[in-house]
Amino acid sequence: MILFAAEDASLHYAGSPNPTFRNVTLRIKARENLRLCGPSGAGKTSLMRLIAGLEAPTSGKITAHACRIGYCFSEPRLLANLSVLENLLFVAPGFEAEAEDLLRCVEMEAFRDNPARNLSKGQAQRIALLRALIVRPDIVLLDEALGGLDLPAWQHSRELVIERRATYPFALVEISHDPTRLVAPHGRTITLT
Numbered sequence: 001m002i003l004f005a006a007e008d009a010s011l012h013y014a015g016s017p018n019p020t021f022r023n024v025t026l027r028i029k030a031r032e033n034l035r036l037c038g039p040s041g042a043g044k045t046s047l048m049r050l051i052a053g054l055e056a057p058t059s060g061k062i063t064a065h066a067c068r069i070g071y072c073f074s075e076p077r078l079l080a081n082l083s084v085l086e087n088l089l090f091v092a093p094g095f096e097a098e099a100e101d102l103l104r105c106v107e108m109e110a111f112r113d114n115p116a117r118n119l120s121k122g123q124a125q126r127i128a129l130l131r132a133l134i135v136r137p138d139i140v141l142l143d144e145a146l147g148g149l150d151l152p153a154w155q156h157s158r159e160l161v162i163e164r165r166a167t168y169p170f171a172l173v174e175i176s177h178d179p180t181r182l183v184a185p186h187g188r189t190i191t192l193t
């Protein structure tokens with residue numbers, strides 16, 4: 001099953017001298033692993049935003065785009081004045097029990113009622129990961145999302161993604177400058193230049 005398909009898609013930001021990427025043809029199948037590679041500024045985040053529907057191609061077309069996305073940005077982007085639990089329930093109303101289970105998986109149950117603004121960057125990144133997973137996505141997008149975590153926190157987070165996929169399968173698209181910090185290191189690679 002194809003979850004996302006772009007044909008000859010190019011993206012040219014208004015005011016930029018050149019397109020960010022040109023003529024990208026890409027299909028994402030259910031459950032597959034994909035890594036976006038390329039030097040800084042090559043357009044990896046922009047392509048991820050296209051997959052998420054946050055950008056539209058300036059030429060070419062998106063031919064399949066009917067799925068639920070869990071997006072973990074490179075910054076956590078939590079709602080600062082809401083508690084940790086409220087941040088999760090904001091995207092998944094009524095899922096209290098599941099939110100609490102997920103918090104236990106990343107050893108953050110004690111932070112449930114803390115305002116998100118009081119979290120460290122690594123704690124906030126873990127909550128942002130839970131927010132992406134709790135919506136039962138068809139595609140999870142990780143944009144350097146776990147890069148700042150120390151090794152034990154990263155391992156916990158990686159295990160959580162793997163376990164969660166076994167129950168609620170999803171395709172995984174990752175951007176990581178560090179190949180040792182990929183959740184799925186043997187996935188297909190798309191290289192932007």
Ligand SMILES: Nc1ncnc2c1ncn2[C@@H]1O[C@H](COP(=O)(O)OP(=O)(O)OP(=O)(O)O)[C@@H](O)[C@H]1O
Nearest residue numbers: 013014016020038039040041042043044045046047
């Ligand atoms: N909203 C925007 N408006 C204009 N230009 C943008 C916008 N977002 C990104 N760009 C430009 O598009 C190009 C690609 O940026 P993008 O963040 O997609 O690259 P990247 O490969 O993810 O880079 P990095 O590895 O450094 O994160 C850059 O030249 C950037 O300045």
